[in-house]
Amino acid sequence: MASQLDMFSNERPRIIALETTRKARPSSSHLSEEDMLHALEATGRYRVLRKLEPRQVADLCRPGFPLTAVIVDTETTGLDHRQHEIIEIGLVAFSFNEQGDVGDVFGVYSGLQQPMNPIPPEITQLTGITDEMVAGQVLDIGAVRAIVEPADLVIAHNAAFDRPFCEALNDIFARKAWACSVAEIDWSSRGYEGTKLGYLIGQSGYFHDGHRAVDDCFALLEVLAGERIGAERSAFAELYDASQLSRVRLFAENSPFDLKDHLKARGYRWADGSDGRPKSWWIEIAEAGLDEELHFLRSEIYGWPDADPPIQRLTAFDRFRIRK
Numbered sequence: 001m002a003s004q005l006d007m008f009s010n011e012r013p014r015i016i017a018l019e020t021t022r023k024a025r026p027s028s029s030h031l032s033e034e035d036m037l038h039a040l041e042a043t044g045r046y047r048v049l050r051k052l053e054p055r056q057v058a059d060l061c062r063p064g065f066p067l068t069a070v071i072v073d074t075e076t077t078g079l080d081h082r083q084h085e086i087i088e089i090g091l092v093a094f095s096f097n098e099q100g101d102v103g104d105v106f107g108v109y110s111g112l113q114q115p116m117n118p119i120p121p122e123i124t125q126l127t128g129i130t131d132e133m134v135a136g137q138v139l140d141i142g143a144v145r146a147i148v149e150p151a152d153l154v155i156a157h158n159a160a161f162d163r164p165f166c167e168a169l170n171d172i173f174a175r176k177a178w179a180c181s182v183a184e185i186d187w188s189s190r191g192y193e194g195t196k197l198g199y200l201i202g203q204s205g206y207f208h209d210g211h212r213a214v215d216d217c218f219a220l221l222e223v224l225a226g227e228r229i230g231a232e233r234s235a236f237a238e239l240y241d242a243s244q245l246s247r248v249r250l251f252a253e254n255s256p257f258d259l260k261d262h263l264k265a266r267g268y269r270w271a272d273g274s275d276g277r278p279k280s281w282w283i284e285i286a287e288a289g290l291d292e293e294l295h296f297l298r299s300e301i302y303g304w305p306d307a308d309p310p311i312q313r314l315t316a317f318d319r320f321r322i323r324k
Contacts, residue, residue, distance in 0.1 A: 052201065052208035054218040055094075058104035065095035065103030069153040071220055073213040074162050075127045077115050081164035081322065085115040087134055088127070089169070090213030091147050092221060100237025102225040107147045110214035112137040128211060141170055148172050153243055157181045157197050157220050159320035167321070177243060177316035181220060184242035185235050190228050197223075204228075246287045247319060249312040250294070253280040255301050262300065276322070278310055287313070 031039070040046040070093045078084030090110050095103035114134040124130050148154065149172060156162035159180035166173035182195050192203050197216060200223045201208055208219045224236035251271070252263055263281045273279035285293055290311075298307045 049202065049205060049207045052206040052219055052222055054215070055105045055221065057108055058106050061095045061104045061106050065097050065101070067096050067098070067152045068106075068150055069094055069096060069155055070107075070148055070151040071155045071217040072162055072166060073156065073216045073220075074165050075123075075129055075213055076165055077117070077119055077123055079161070081168050084165075086113060086139070086165050086169055087115055087119060087123075087129055088112050088213045089139060089144065089166075090215070090217045091144065092214065092217040093147050093151065094221065096236070096240070100234060100240045102221070102234070102236055105221070108214060109140070109143050109147050110212055111139045111143075113139045139169070144170060145172050148176065151176060153177050153179055153240070153316070155179045155181055155220075155224075155239070156320075157216070159183070163320040164322040174321075175317075178320050179239050179243040179316060180320060181224060181235070181239055185239050187235075190231050190235065243316040247284055247314045248287050248290050248293075249277075249282055249284045249314060250290075250297065251278045251280045251282045251310040251312070252297055252301055253278050253310055255281060255297075259301055266296070280310075284314070 037048050040048055070091055073090045074086050075088040076084050076086050088111065091108065092105060093107035094105045097103070112129070112134045114131075114137050119129060119131050119134070154163075154166075154173065154176045156178070157180075159178050160183070163173065163178050187195050187200065192200055194200075197220060198210075201219050204223050204226055206219070206222065208215060210216050210219065224239065225234055227234065252268060255263065260281065266283070268281040268283045271277040271280060271282050283293065294309075297309055298305050301307075302309075
């Protein structure tokens with residue numbers, strides 16, 4: 001209370017000093033937006049986020065970017081592609097080259113679709129999509145196919161979720177190579193504190209109005225293509241390289257129950273057999289690490305040098321697909 005009274009006792013001199021300071025400083029009307037931004041950041045007390053503006057769609061792509069990719073985002077009525085449906089899809093197509101440099105956006109699609117059943121309240125709360133918004137809406141599959149057909153790569157921020165839903169929507173997605181911007185980029189080494197898209201956008205210096213699936217596609221593109229202090233290459237270049245590599249899944253089938261914690265600690269996950277995988281603990285690794293992982297299983301899990309656990313080799317055409 002005393003400090004508050006002291007503050008008011010000196011009110012007039014403080015006001016005068018403030019007015020004097022204001023007169024000595026240049027009027028803010030004379031500062032450009034960029035100058036104001038730098039002035040705030042230079043204090044070290046502010047971190048300014050810029051509004052993320054979607055890239056313009058090019059009428060003609062620049063030469064030198066012969067490859068094409070499509071970023072896809074879906075909103076659905078639930079988590080299981082076998083019983084839930086897509087209610088919104090967003091697609092952004094762009095060109096790139098072998099070095100992972102991003103060229104131009106040349107195709108965009110955004111659409112809603114009315115599901116067979118009412119949208120659950122928790123989904124509306126999560127996505128903002130209501131039954132009224134999707135009433136009578138049908139996705140333009142022809143437009144979707146036209147964007148996806150020429151793509152060399154389809155990208156999703158959690159491809160293990162989006163790919164099964166997209167394949168259930170149309171078979172064009174089943175014939176494409178897929179990449180996952182959650183699983184195939186080492187975000188922590190790039191200085192990010194999480195992998196959720198909202199974290200990545202904010203820590204890249206942006207904010208965006210993520211009301212539509214296509215907005216998230218544009219946002220992800222900026223995070224992937226943007227420069228990062230300390231990183232020699234873009235996140236997209238890392239993702240593209242990862243998509244070119246073969247991966248291996250090992251299934252620790254019939255492993256002793258009392259060693260399950262040992263497997264979990266090494267990164268193995270449980271498959272209950274419902275998605276076509278063997279009912280067992282499993283791990284996915286780079287093919288270069290196969291011999292080391294087999295040695296671990298044979299020496300520390302099975303105790304038998306000739307143990308031959310099931311192995312599944314995967315490329316970008318196979319990864320993130322739910323096996324039937």
